Amino acid sequence: MSASSASSASSASSASASSSAASTPGAATPTAPGIGRARTLLLAVVCGAAVANIYYAQPLLHTIGEAFGVGDGAAGLLVTASQIGYATALALLVPLGDLLERRRLVTVLLAASAVVLALAAVAPGFGLLAGAIALVGVTSAVAQIAVPLAASLAGDHERGQVVGTVMSGLLIGILGARTIAGFVAEAGGWRWVFAVAAGVMVLLAVVVRLGLPVVEPTESSTYPRLLRTVLELVRDQPELRRRMALGAVGMGCFTILWTSIDFLLSAPPYGYGPALVGLFGLAGLAGAGMAVLAGRLADRGHQRLVVTLGLVVLAASWALLGLGGTSLVALIVGVVVLDLCQQALQISHQSVIYALAPQARSRVTTAYMVSTFAGGTLASAGTAVVYPAYGWPGVCVLGAAVALAGLVVWSLPRT
Incomplete structure (x- = not known):
């Protein structure tokens, strides 16, 4: 078999596999015209702010433990709770980005994140706080819905750069969350960390609703x-x-x-x-x-x-x-x-x-x-x-x- 025919056969096989996996009627995905810098930066901020919610508690564990009279070992379970929530959402929630209209899904999850962060901010007991933080982990998976959303809005010529920009926002969120939490907690106490984060989620939900186009489901x-x-x-x-x-x-x-x-x-x-x-x-x-x-x-x-x-x-x-x-x-x-x-x-x-x-x-x-x-x-x-x-x-x-x-x-x- 010639190199060109082998390449054609490989491309056909890949296209067939993709079509079967996606099980979506119609022709191939039309080429996106381009996302624009403002929307790319918006989705980068969404990713960073959403994933930061998982990490805010890490530098506050000792302080939170003292507030509720629990030891460092028990306080460390807050990190475990957020990880369990996030892992569950990765497996069960993120696929909905192909089944539901994505702008609405991102908006709803940001609003839900605001609610559970506010609950964490006013939690009267450690058990309720742990439950709220587990739900924060679930809703924070919106970051992994925003990345393929950006890829879908991007043109073929810019998709790698767009995904790179959005993922840079995610990295900044991961690494910056601990520093931000430390400064906010020092200024106003640990509850203010979650309260401020809740306000950020509300703001982003509004901006996403107004600033992004409707993205129809592909499944x-x-x-x-x-x-x-x-x-x-x-x-x-x-x-x-x-x-x-x-x-x-x-x-x-x-x-x-x-x-x-x-x-x-x-x-x-x-x-x-x-x-x-x-x-x-x-x-x-x-x-x-x-x-x-x-x-x-x-x-x-x-x-x-x-x-x-x-x-x-x-x-x-x-x-x-x-x-x-x-x-x-x-x-x-x-x-x-x-x-x-x-x-x-x-x-x-x-x-x-x-x-x-x-x-x-x-x-x-x-x-x-x-x-x-x-x-x-x-x-x-x-x-x-x-x-x-x-x-x-x-x-x-x-x-x-x-x-x-x-x-x-x-x-x-x-x-």
């Missing part, structure tokens, strides 16, 4: 059938499976770093206090700029180069981080490099999976993000075992091993 089947097609996409799309595994690797490295770095910075030779430790997270914001650059490279067809270089440098970053056990400069550079690589890899993966099934972008997001979240969860558990036994050097070896596992996955033959 007309039932909800149970919608969930089944997520599994069918995973079964039928080998490249989706590959990117799911690599997404788990990238998030695993990211989680290993940010789960353990607080312990390193709080102990000798650093001995930093909570405020300075929280500010240190801002070093990771350099990755936000890489997200946009990686998106542009993806638009120009350089995804494979981005992934290859990204995985190699990701593994190498752990050598820098290892030196960071005693060198602040090496630690900061290592953090910046790791976050740059993670963002470049994330954008490359999402640019590819959104092209696999244009009519099912919310469902491929579900598959990809569930795998990514699982990778982060396993990495967090591994770090909890490794750090007490082997300290910072052990954590760096674990991170390097995870990154090298990603290189092995990437080098496997395409099927």
Whole structure:
């Protein structure tokens, strides 16, 4: 078979798989004319503000525990509650982005997030607060509906850059939430953190309702059938499976770093206090700029180069981080490099999976993000075992091993 005929056969097979997975009547998705910079920035803010809601409680756990008379262990369950809520929504809520009108869905979830954040702000007991924060995790999954929404509104020529910009907002939300929560809590108490966040959600719900166009659903089947097609996409799309595994690797490295770095910075030779430790997270914001650059490279067809270089440098970053056990400069550079690589890899993966099934972008997001979240969860558990036994050097070896596992996955033959 000639190269051209093989390429044609491959394209036909991919198109057939996408059509079957999406199960949507009609022709292929029409090319979007373009999203515009204002709408791109709006969706970036939505992503960042929504995902930040999950992380506001992390620097406040001790303070909240004292307020309700519970220990640090019990207070730590607030993080678990938000993670359970978010994971549940990734699997069961995000696919609705293909079945329902997306602007309305985003608006409703932002409004619901405002309600549960307000409930957290006035919670009279710890149990009610934990329940409210679990629901905050559920509604915060709107961030993963906004990303495929941006991809659908974007033109083919700009989709990678648009997704990169929106994902940079998400990264800023993750890394900036702890600093914001610390400043607001210092000024007005921990309840004000959730109250302010609720006000932000109300404002964004109004702006989204007024500022975004109607985005018609791409799927007309039932909800149970919608969930089944997520599994069918995973079964039928080998490249989706590959990117799911690599997404788990990238998030695993990211989680290993940010789960353990607080312990390193709080102990000798650093001995930093909570405020300075929280500010240190801002070093990771350099990755936000890489997200946009990686998106542009993806638009120009350089995804494979981005992934290859990204995985190699990701593994190498752990050598820098290892030196960071005693060198602040090496630690900061290592953090910046790791976050740059993670963002470049994330954008490359999402640019590819959104092209696999244009009519099912919310469902491929579900598959990809569930795998990514699982990778982060396993990495967090591994770090909890490794750090007490082997300290910072052990954590760096674990991170390097995870990154090298990603290189092995990437080098496997395409099927």
